[in-house]
Amino acid sequence: MVLEELGGRIARAISQIEKETIIDDKVFNECLNEIARALFQSDVKVEFVNNMKNNIKNIVNLHTIAVGHNKRTIIRQLCKMLDSGKPSFTPKKGKTSVVMVVGLQGSGKTTTCSKYAYYYQKKGWKPAVVCADTYRAGAFDQLKQNADKAKIPIYGCNTEIDPVKIAVDGVDKFKKDNHDLIIVDTAGRHIQEKSETAASLFEEMCQVAEATNPDLVVFVMDSRNGQAAFNQAKAFKQSVAVGSVIVTKMDGHAKGGCVLSAVAATKSPVIFIGTGEHMDELEVFDVKPFVSRLLG
Ligand code: GDP
Helix, strand or coil: CCHHHHHHHHHHHHHHHHHCCCCCHHHHHHHHHHHHHHHHHCCCCHHHHHHHHHHHHHHCCCCCCCHHHHHHHHHHHHHHHHCCCCCCCCCCCCCCEEEEEEEECCCCHHHHHHHHHHHHHHCCCCEEEEEECCCCCCHHHHHHHHHHHCCCCEECCCCCCCHHHHHHHHHHHHHHCCCCEEEEEECCECCCCCCHHHHHHHHHHHHHHHHHCCCEEEEEEEHHHCCHHHHHHHHHHHHCCEEEEEEECCCCCCCCHHHHHHHHHHCCCEEEEECCCCCCCEEECCHHHHHHHHHC
């Protein structure tokens, strides 16, 4: 279900309740069930939706509270689901921050690294990118192509096979050159297959984190990964200290529910959403406007 459709259904369920002269348990439950159905179909985890339903039921008192208040309660619960409860680390201009980017292969991690750097460059920062993906052939060239286009300095090597060495050398170099934002791209992981390769890539990710001591680890998540996204995000969070999430491919037929899954699985805020393949197609993510947009 596309984002607008999800929003439309939730909004309709709420406005249906507003039309009723008497709001009893039956009417209210039907409203909540419709919201729950919309969320399920948008790939939000079952337990998660049930929690939300129970929370709303506990808060709303049908007999004493005005309809407008109930609507606000439902919207507040939706906002709460999208709020990790703790703000993301935000880099400070003029002070060096190291941001490590992790995610499944194909999630849009490499593209997001250059978009993220470009976003800050446009604001007058001095970002730089390090390619610590020595696993996928062509990873360095891909990042370099994007970085070169935006004139963002890049560190990497096609012949060095140790990602930890590249990451450490790159971060050191850019620190010396007074870059205020150093973004480290890492190799994509496949966690579906419990193979040795997957395990060693996870291990390598932890070593890169340990060696570079990033201020922030960003988990990049593909919005098209459906119900699987929750467990994928959780697996990353368990291995490395994920501090925030960027959800990619929110253009086209993206499902809004994955944003809720990302927050729930990582207990971290979504800071940006990717809305296309181009460099400038990265939007700051803010909970309240997102929910307002959902509800039309
Ligand atoms: P990585 O393997 O995680 O580094 O993924 P890539 O950065 O190579 O991206 C995989 C594909 O997704 C590429 O074709 C990108 O152009 C595309 N992609 C990345 N972000 C977005 C996005 O926000 N929207 C769309 N439509 N495509 C994206």
